[in-house]
Amino acid sequence: MIDRFNIAADILNLEESIRQKLQRPEKQIVVNFSITLDNGTTQNFEGYRVIHNTALGPSKGGIRYDNAVNLDEVKALAAWMTWKSAVTGIPFGGAKGGIICDPKNHSKTELEKITRAYTKALADIFGPEKDVPAPDMGTGPDEMGWLMDEFSLVHGKTIHAVVTGKHLHSGGSLGRVEATGRGVSIISLLALEKLKIRPARATAAIQGFGNVGLHSALFLYQKGIKIVAVSDVSEAFYNPEGLNIPELILYYNLNNKS
Amino acid sequence: MIDRFNIAADILNLEESIRQKLQRPEKQIVVNFSITLDNGTTQNFEGYRVIHNTALGPSKGGIRYDNAVNLDEVKALAAWMTWKSAVTGIPFGGAKGGIICDPKNHSKTELEKITRAYTKALADIFGPEKDVPAPDMGTGPDEMGWLMDEFSLVHGKTIHAVVTGKHLHSGGSLGRVEATGRGVSIISLLALEKLKIRPARATAAIQGFGNVGLHSALFLYQKGIKIVAVSDVSEAFYNPEGLNIPELILYYNLNNKS
C-alpha cells in the first residue's frame, strides 16, 4: 500500500506532512472480549477497527472474520478504502475492521455472540455519521444484522444506517449481493472499450468463485465474453471453447459450494 | 507485569478464562495527529490510550509525554492501574496513555496544540464516567487544564471531572501535588511499624528528586527519619549524618531543577 501510495504521491508532488498524514491511520482500536461457547467454556477474542481518514465524511469499510487477520493488514485495507471513496467522489472516508477467528469453526450462536461483543466494544466508534461497517471476508448479511441490532440496542432505537450489506427485511438494498461482481464486469468492459477489443473476441479466466467471482463471471458471460477458466480454493474448470456459466453456478449451488 | 500477575493468579487459583481477560486490555487506541509547529512546519505525532479494565468503574490513569513511550509500556502501566484501584477499594478501573514526544523540545504553545489534538482524537473515549486521565511523566497541571478545556469545548459545557491533577483555579484538589510523596512516606512509616523499627533509628536513601522524591524526602524528614542520600538524573548527595532536606529543596528550587 505504502509503495503504491508513494508513487501516486510523487506524481501529485504531495508535500511531506500530507504524505505522513495519509500514510498513517487517524485511529486504530484493538478490543479484547470473551464469549461463552456452546460447550460452556469461555473464549477470548481480539478484534480491530482502523479508521484511516475521515476528511471527506464518515469512514466506510468492511469487517473480516479470519484467523489470519492482523492489525497491519487491517491498516492497509483501511487506506485502500480511503482512496476508493475519494476517487469515486463519494463523501466518505476509509476504514476496515476484523476479528481473529475462524468463522467455519463457530456455530451461528457463537458467531452472533462474537459479533455482538465486538459491536458493544466499539459502540462509541461506529455510527451512521461516524463509521459505517460492511461485510467482508467471512462476514455477510447475518453479521451485519447482528451488528445493527446490538448497536440499536445500545442506543435505544433502530439505527438501520449503521451498516450496509444487511438483509433486505432489515432495510438492506436490492442489488447489494451482486454489486461487487457487477462492478468488476462493468470496469472490465470499459477496459476492453479503451483497449478497442470487442467483447465477442475477448476471453476471461476467473480466480475465485464466491460471491464476487460468480457474479463477475455471470455478468461477463451475459455480455458475450468467453469465460475459459474458473477456479476456487478446491477445484478448477477449464474449457478453451468457453464454460457454460449458468450451468456451473447451478452445479455450485447444488453442491453447496458458493 | 504478566509474571507478577501470574504469581498472584496462582495464589488466587484463578481460572484460565479470567486470567486471559485480566492479562489483556479491554481497549487499546492508537491515534495519529499533526500540529503546526512554531516554525510553521507540520509535525505528526502518535498517541496511545489503553483501557485495561472497567469492571469496577470508570478507568483511571495518567498520560505520559516521552520519546520512549510505546504501546507495550502503556499496556503494562494500564494493568497496574487496575490492580491499584482494586486493592485500595476505589470503584475505578485502570487505564494509561501517552504521546511519543519530548516535552523539553516543545514550546508551551506546541505542547498545548499537541494536548488539544490528542484530546480531540479521544473525545469519545474520555469522560468523567468513562475514562479519567491524570498527569504522569512529562505532564502536569497545564496539560490537564488544556485537556479539560478541549474536552469541554467539544462537549459544549465545562466538565471539570474529566481529569484529575489540574490547577486549583480550574477546580483541582488541594494537596494533589504532594499526594504521591505523602503516600510513599505513609506506607514507609507503616512498614517500619510492622518491622518494629522506630523512625528515629531508621535511615533512608531516595532515588529521584522530582515531585515524588522531593515530597517523600520532606515528609520522612519531618517524621525524624535520617535521609542519608538523595540522587537525581544529574547528581547525588550523600551524608551519613543525614541531609538537611529543606535546605536541599531550596537549593533545587534556586537552581530550577525540580
Place this chain on the structure above:
Amino acid sequence: MIDRFNIAADILNLEESIRQKLQRPEKQIVVNFSITLDNGTTQNFEGYRVIHNTALGPSKGGIRYDNAVNLDEVKALAAWMTWKSAVTGIPFGGAKGGIICDPKNHSKTELEKITRAYTKALADIFGPEKDVPAPDMGTGPDEMGWLMDEFSLVHGKTIHAVVTGKHLHSGGSLGRVEATGRGVSIISLLALEKLKIRPARATAAIQGFGNVGLHSALFLYQKGIKIVAVSDVSEAFYNPEGLNIPELILYYNLNNKS
C-alpha cells in the same frame, strides 16, 4: 386477535416461546395527566401507548381519542400493526395508542392541551427511530401537528419525522388523506381480478362514509364499479342502479358531515 394469530401460528408451526413473544406486547405504557379546561377547572385523563414488537424496526401505529378506548383494545390493535408492517415488507414494527376522551366534547384549545400533555408524558417513548404515531379514530393532522410540535419543543429542534399524517405545510405527504381509501380500492380490484369478475359487472356496498369509506367509494366509482349502498352512523343511501358518488360527497360536504 389471539385466535387468528394462533391459526396462523399453527400453519407456520411456530414454536411455543415465539408464540408467547408475539402474543404479548414488548412494552405497555399508561400515563395520567391533567389539563386546565376552558372553564378553568382541571380534568384528569388517562392515555395509553402499546409497543407490540420492534424486531423489524421502529414501531408504527395510530393514536385514537375515544371514550371507549381501553388497554386491551390498544394491545390488540398494536399487534395488528406488527402483522401489517411485516406482511407488506416495511422495516417497521407495530404500536398503537389512545386517550380516554370524547373529542367532540372538547374545544380545539382543550384538544391541543390534551395532545401536548400526552406527548410530554411519552417524550422518551416516541421518536423517528423508536416509535412513530399516526392519526386514528378521533385524531387527524391537527393532533399530529401538536404532537410533532411538542416533541420538537422537548428535544429543542424540529423533528418532522416523529409522526406521519401531519399537514402538508408541516412536512406531511401528498396523498396521505386519501391513502387508506385508495388502498381499499386497489385491493378490491385485485380481488376482483383474482375472482375473474370484471369491474363493470361488480357492485359494492360501503359501510361508513368518513375519510376511508368516502375515498374507497370514489376510487371504486371511478373504476366503473356500481356503488349500490352507502351508510354511516346516522343515515343510509341505497340505489340498485348505483349511487352518484361525487354528488353524494358534495352533499356530505355541504352538510358538514364527513
Place this chain on the structure above:
Amino acid sequence: MIDRFNIAADILNLEESIRQKLQRPEKQIVVNFSITLDNGTTQNFEGYRVIHNTALGPSKGGIRYDNAVNLDEVKALAAWMTWKSAVTGIPFGGAKGGIICDPKNHSKTELEKITRAYTKALADIFGPEKDVPAPDMGTGPDEMGWLMDEFSLVHGKTIHAVVTGKHLHSGGSLGRVEATGRGVSIISLLALEKLKIRPARATAAIQGFGNVGLHSALFLYQKGIKIVAVSDVSEAFYNPEGLNIPELILYYNLNNKS
C-alpha cells in the same frame, strides 16, 4: 392506600383535581421479555415499573421479584414511596417495580439474565435524575449490581447513581444493609419516649426475621428492650424473660435462614 390517602386528603382539605392527580400514578410501564433458561428453553416474563409522582424530584423505589407481584400492588407501593419521600423532606418522588417470578426457582445465571432483560427494556425510564431503583422483596445487592451494569452498558459509561443498595465495591453505601432495621428501632425508641415508657420496661415481639426484622431486633436488644417473641415464615420463638438475640442470629446464620 386510597382509603388512607382520602383520610389525609380530608384533613388537608385537598381540592378534587389534586386528589385525582395524587391517586393515579404519572406513568405505569408493563414490559414483556424472554430469557434462555439454563436448560436451554426460553421463558417469558412480565415486569412492571410504576412512577407515581415526580413533583419533588426523581422517583425512588424498590423492585421486587415475586410470583404474586401484580400491577395494582406495585401502584399502591409506588404511592407509599411518594408519601415517604415527601414527609421526610427528601427531594425525591415515588416509584416501585416488580417482576413476576419466583427467585428461589432460578439460578444466579437466570436471575442475572432476568434482571438485565428487564433493565434493557426500561433503559429509557431509569436514570440518576429520572427514576432510581433499590432492592425490595426478592432482590438485593446482586440484582442492583446487574441492573447498574446493564444500564451502564446501554449508556456507554459507568453510572453508579442509577441504583441504591448495591455492593460496597460497586460504590454502595456503608450501613445500607442494616439501615431499614435501624430506622425501625430509632422510631420505636422515639415512640417510647413520646409515650413516656422507659426502654428497660418495654417488651417487643417481632414478626419476620429477614434483613429488616433481624436488625430491628438487634438494635432494640442493644438498647435494653426485652424481645419476647420472634417469628418468620416457618417457625417462632417465645420467651417471656426475653430472647438472646445475638445467639438467635447466630442460629439463623448457621442454619442459612436469613
Place this chain on the structure above:
Amino acid sequence: MIDRFNIAADILNLEESIRQKLQRPEKQIVVNFSITLDNGTTQNFEGYRVIHNTALGPSKGGIRYDNAVNLDEVKALAAWMTWKSAVTGIPFGGAKGGIICDPKNHSKTELEKITRAYTKALADIFGPEKDVPAPDMGTGPDEMGWLMDEFSLVHGKTIHAVVTGKHLHSGGSLGRVEATGRGVSIISLLALEKLKIRPARATAAIQGFGNVGLHSALFLYQKGIKIVAVSDVSEAFYNPEGLNIPELILYYNLNNKS
C-alpha cells in the same frame, strides 16, 4: 464597569487583546416570546441573557424582572459576576439575565408563564455545567422553581443544579435567603478590623430594607453595631441612639413591606 475595569487593567498591565476580550461578553442572547394573560389577551415580552466569560467554569448570575431592564445594564452586571467569581476563587464565570416586565403588575400565573417561556427559549443556553441562573431584583425562589421545572421538563429529567436560590423542598440550600446580608455584615466587620475600629464604637446607616438590607442590619445589630438609620423606597427611620432592628423587622413584616 468599563472605567473601573480599565483602572484595574492598567494596574495589572493587561495587554490590549485581553482587555478587549474581557470588555466584551462572549455571548449575548435576546429572546422574544408571548404568553396568554389572565384576561385572555396575548402579550409579547423581550428577555436577555448575557454570558460574559466562562474561562474559569460555567457562568453564574441572576435574572431580574424589571421594566427598566436593558441589554447594556445586563452586559455590565454579567461582567461584574465574572470578577466576583474570579476574585473569590470559585471555578465559575459570569452571566446575567433579565426580562422587561413589571412583576408587580402580573399575577403568579402570568409570572409562571413568563418564566417558563423565557426558560424554554434559553433551554440550550442554561445548564449545570454551562450557565446557572439565580434570583435577582424581582425574582425569588418561585421563579427559580419554575425555571428548574421547565428546564427539567425540556430535558426529561429532574435537574436541580440548573439554578441556585430555589425553595428548600426543591433542593435549595439552607441559609441562602440571608446569605447576601450575612456577607455584607462579615465584610463590614472585617473592614472595621482593618481600620482598627471596635464594633461597639461603630455606627451604621442602611439604605434599602429588602432581603439584603434587612439581614445586613440584623447581623450587624447582633454584633453590637449601632444602626442609626434605615430607609427604603417609601420611608426612613433615624435614631442617633440606635434603632431596635428586631422590632423594625417585626413592623415591616406586620405591614407586609419586605
Place this chain on the structure above:
Amino acid sequence: MIDRFNIAADILNLEESIRQKLQRPEKQIVVNFSITLDNGTTQNFEGYRVIHNTALGPSKGGIRYDNAVNLDEVKALAAWMTWKSAVTGIPFGGAKGGIICDPKNHSKTELEKITRAYTKALADIFGPEKDVPAPDMGTGPDEMGWLMDEFSLVHGKTIHAVVTGKHLHSGGSLGRVEATGRGVSIISLLALEKLKIRPARATAAIQGFGNVGLHSALFLYQKGIKIVAVSDVSEAFYNPEGLNIPELILYYNLNNKS
C-alpha cells in the same frame, strides 16, 4: 421590512399579537471571539445570528462577512427569509447571520480561523434540524466547508446537513452555484409571459456581475433576451445592440473579476 410587513398584515387583517410576534425575531445572538492573525497579533470580532421564526421548521439563512454588517440589518434579512420559505411552501423558517469583518483584508488562514471561532460559539444554535446556514455576501463554499467541519468536530461526527452551499466533494448539490441566477431568469421569463412580451423583443440591463448577476445574464441571454447593459462596482458596459454575454464572462474570468 416592517413597512412592507404592515401592508401585508393589513391586507391579511392580522391580529395585533401575531403582528408583534412576526415583527420580532425569536432569538438574536451576538458573539465575541478573537483569533490570532497571520502577523501574530490577536484581533477580536463580533458576529451575529438572528433566528426570526421557526414555526414551519428549522430556520434557514445565509451568513455575510462585511464591515457594514450590523444587528438591525441581520434582523431584517432574517425576517425576509421567513417570508421566502413560507410563500414558497418549504417547511423551513427564517434566519440570517453575519460577522463584522472585511473578507478582502484577511488571508484564507484568517478567514478559516474566523469561521471556525464563530461556529464554535454558535455550536448550540446551528443544526440540521435547528438552524441551517448558507453562503451570503462575502462567504462561499469554503466558509461553508469550514463551518461544517468545525460543527462536525464539535459533535464528533460528520454532519453534512448543517449547511447548504458547500463544495460538491463535501456533499454539496449540483447546480447550487448558478441557482440564484437561474431563479432570477425563470421569474423574469414568467413576468414577460404574464405581461405578454415575447423574449425576443425584450431587453435587459443587469446591475451587479457577481455570482447572481453573471448567471442571470447568461440564462436570459440563452433565452434570446437582448442584454443591453451590465455593470458592477467598478465598471459598466453598454451596447444598445446587445452585449455578447459569454465573451463578457470570459473577459471577467481572465481579469479575475467575478
